[in-house]
Amino acid sequence: MAAEKLSIDQRETDKAIVLHFHGELDLEVAATLFRDKLETVVYRTEKELVLDLTDLSYIDSTGIGILVSVLKIRNERKAALTVQNIPAGVRKLLEITGISQFLLAGVKGDAH
């Protein structure tokens, strides 16, 4: 069981920007993740933002904080956000912290 550093694949379609998370989202990557990877896409309100967590193998409270930050920014701007394929272990932590329902509901964006 080797620890896998977080990597994010970005794919863009006509209507959406899809970020596919691989690996472990902990304090080490959380410190720079927003600035390095998310800032450029989270404010792009013209497209839906999709966070695909299929291969997110680990998350801690700092990682959960990042997901909440993204959710808040998209919500403030009424910009569409979908969080999909949350693994069972990650979902358990999101449920414990009361955040699961908000992430699963996502944000319905204003129609463009």
Added chain:
Amino acid sequence: MNPYVSFSIPAQAEYLDIVRLTLYSFATKAGFSFEEIEDMKVAVSEACNNAILHAYEDNENGRIDLRLEHDGEHLRITIKDHGQSFVFSQEGIGIPEQQEDIKDLAVGGLGIFLMEALMDDVRVSTGNGSGTEIVLSKRLSRNGEYV
């Protein structure tokens, strides 16, 4: 004497994976299930996060001492730093208030709560300037999916 492993890491985030890997190996030998080990990995990381973020601040020479001990029924994890003691808010312990609006969600402050939720017992002691010690305990349940 109960079997134990003790080690210390620099109080820097890049060494956290060593803690999780060591815990994984030790807890597997002790017979814990995959889900129990995942719970403990998050809890011990949260304890270390607190030391890294609050105890030493910008001091790069800080260290975190860890001890994993198994008494046949429980796995006990001790996390000790030697930096500035920080006071956990007692209000942070317990189920977070259920929020109805995204605007009210907290971005931080979930670490101590996760430790409480994922472990059977959490004890925090702080001395006068001698750092913070957190002892996390998990009972072996003998059910679940084993690794």
